[in-house]
Amino acid sequence: MRKTTPGRSYRTFYSFLAAILLMGWLNPQAVQATPAAPTIHAQAAAVIDVTSGRLLYNLRGDETLPIASLTKIMTAIVAIEHGKLSDTVTVGRNAFAKEGSSIYLHMGEEMSLENMLYGLMLRSGNDAATAIAEHVGGSEEGFVYLMNEKAKMLGLMHTHFQNPHGLDAKGHYSTANDLAKLTSYALKNQQFKEIVRTPSKTAPNPNDPWDYKWLNKNKMLRFYDGADGVKTGYTKIAKRCLVSSATRGGQQIAVVTLNDGDDWNDHRKLLDYGFANYPLTTLIGEGQEIEQGLITGAEFKYALATEEASHIERRLKLTTARTGSFGYRGKISVLLNGEEIGTVPVYDKISYRPSGSGEGSEPRAGGAFGSASDRKLIRLPSDWSDAFKKVLQSLLFDVQ
Known part of the structure; x- marks a missing residue:
């Protein structure tokens, strides 16, 4: 058996190393590096530039997961596109006292679709979601059909809705990447953009001597410079879910995290990552x-x-x-x-x-x-x- 001398081994190694370096010099694309992303706690995540629609980062971005009230991003944009904001929405028995988060609408109460959308997105009202769906879609089932058709139109291949509010249901799911694409689309709608960036909203209350006053649950609006949206979410199965957005220097970036126990801090890191490494050019x-x-x-x-x-x-x-x-x-x-x-x-x-x-x-x-x-x-x-x-x-x- 032929033995290899130490000198020959070193020469072979250095020749191989030189060849690799030469290949990188001749073809810079071969050694092009992606900016290192921060360590986060989410089960799945995505970062997107809103203007160009470019996904800047994802962690298990195509894994289908429950999404809780992030569902309401689709509910809101479908209602805006198919409804009339000045319409009067009447609260029916399916919406009244709906389980989960609520804006405490009364049976038979009337409210403009525009104000109902603020209650939907700022306070995550499941009663508002159901009332909106029945008004715009004719029924909750009809509205869910519109939601799924919109998902197909936007190319959200790993998304399916069973309801307009996001309460856990079999066959109701999406992914971090799909939600990032949906958010990028929705934020180009001026009415949607205005609603989700609003810190608080006052609306007429026909049942009490005081007005409704809704404070936005999205703490990013107060904790991150330039934050301007989008939606919180939580159920026992989905855990903490969050979509946030921020604008700096004319660039808007959105972040999605699913099942993230430290979402506020992780969103700060991911927004900083996007602005620092992928400027809009x-x-x-x-x-x-x-x-x-x-x-x-x-x-x-x-x-x-x-x-x-x-x-x-x-x-x-x-x-x-x-x-x-x-x-x-x-x-x-x-x-x-x-x-x-x-x-x-x-x-x-x-x-x-x-x-x-x-x-x-x-x-x-x-x-x-x-x-x-x-x-x-x-x-x-x-x-x-x-x-x-x-x-x-x-x-x-x-x-x-």
Whole structure:
């Protein structure tokens, strides 16, 4: 049997080490590191940038678990989208004296849908949830159908609802990742955003000489700088559940934890982690002239770690036919590590419509415009315009 000398072993080891280091030098992506996340106590967790919808962190993010009153995030957004805030909601026998957390509505009591939503989200009223569901959906079952249809529409593949309040029930579950995506969607609705950020709310009380006054159960609104939502939850089976959000420097981040006995402190850590490591960065500006006669139709922002800057790529895809509406000429695809993370429409400059006209940055992996035969792919040259150079520089220096 052939023996290996110590000198030869060392040479072999150092040669192997040198090869690994050389591979990393030639391919920086191979050694690209993810920022280290803090230690937390949750069974499952997720962190999301609200603007871009990018999941920044997850711990067992796709594990299906009971979610308690985090259910009411879906209840609220479905009610806002399907109901009329000025509607009068009447409390029926199913809502009256509903078990669990309550805003203590009386049988037959009438309240506006808007005020009912404040009672739902600030005090987690199960009676309010049931009354809202019966008013908006015609019945609790009808409303739950709308909730599950909304979950499908949002691509929440590991979520299913059995009721509008979150009391434990077989087949009622979600995941940290799905709840993060739902929250990101809901926070883009101005009415929802206003409700969940409200520290306290006063509403007319027809049964007593004093008004209702509801203090928000979400302590993050008082304990974390910039906090602006979202919802607490607890049942004996689900344990402590929390979704929080905060805005700093124009960036809003949301955090989800499920079954977390130290959720207030863990949310502080995870929000700090998101803001410190994934600043919202402008990658493309609205109205930027990209080449003679062409202009971008929207801005594109993305939560981006510093070490990811060199892995961003932009590709301009133009249609050969000019039959698109309002001078539409194609789109810029933005890629991170070769994967499309979003697109921005491109127009003829003379026919460009400013923001608010119905055009905007498009979601990731959007459909192609036109067939493959009437498109051409252009890699953007490094000197395409001084204006757009500034946008490229923002990748490194312009944190919004």
